[in-house]
Amino acid sequence: MTQEARFSRLDPELRKAHLIDATLACLKQHGFQGASIRKICAEAGVSVGLINHHYSGKDELVAEAYLAVTGRVMALLREAIDRAAPNARERLSAFFRASFSAEVLDPQLLDAWLAFWGAVKTAEAINRAHDQSYGEYRAILASALTDLAAEQSWQGFDADLAAISLSALLDGLWLESGLNPQTFTPAQGVQICEAWVDGLLAGGMQRFLRPVGGR
Secondary structure (H helix, E strand, O other), rough: OHHHHHHHHHHHHHHHHHHHHHHHHHHHHHHHHOOOOHHHHHHHOEEEEEEEHOOHHHHHHHHHHHHHHHHHHHHHHHHHHHHHHHOHHHHHHHHHHHHHHOOOHHHHHHHHHHHHHHOOOOHHHHHHHHHHHHHHHHHHHHHHHHHHHHHOOOOOEEEEHHHHHHHHHHHHHHHHHHHOOOOOHHHHHHHHHHHHHHHHHOHHHHHHOOOOOOO
């Protein structure tokens, strides 16, 4: 039986996972511009026609891979929060530790992320995938920050704005760690994020108050 025949007999979800793995391998090796459908087909061991049966083109396939990768990260972060103590500060700390775990700091993940980011402004399907995943990521943070505000009795705290600030800090640290792991340790990355929350608790939350009469 040929590899393509075996592929066709797989469960649809396994077929999709196989194609996504091949897409990620090509993105790592060739980047977004160089990762053609033919190269992805060769990596997966299937024909162009078979991929076209599942996806309208490369952009849609890469967008699907983007959502698959971010979905794994979101699941890991949510699991860490769910396992944490039932107070908001501990849940945020669990989120930070998971953000600097070996799974999230995997160099292969950085390679994929850089390829995705490079394509966001050139492919509408990938741009939509980015908006969806980034929105989901911010929502997790905003929920944790809303819980913290409730525990601290902060009135008018804009958790969505604070989540944008904190996500920017996390993204910057994650990217720098991926580019040069010697810059700081994962424990120091957690320490920096904890200091951000300490700043909120020490009065920095005033920076995130909604304007009077605002939304």
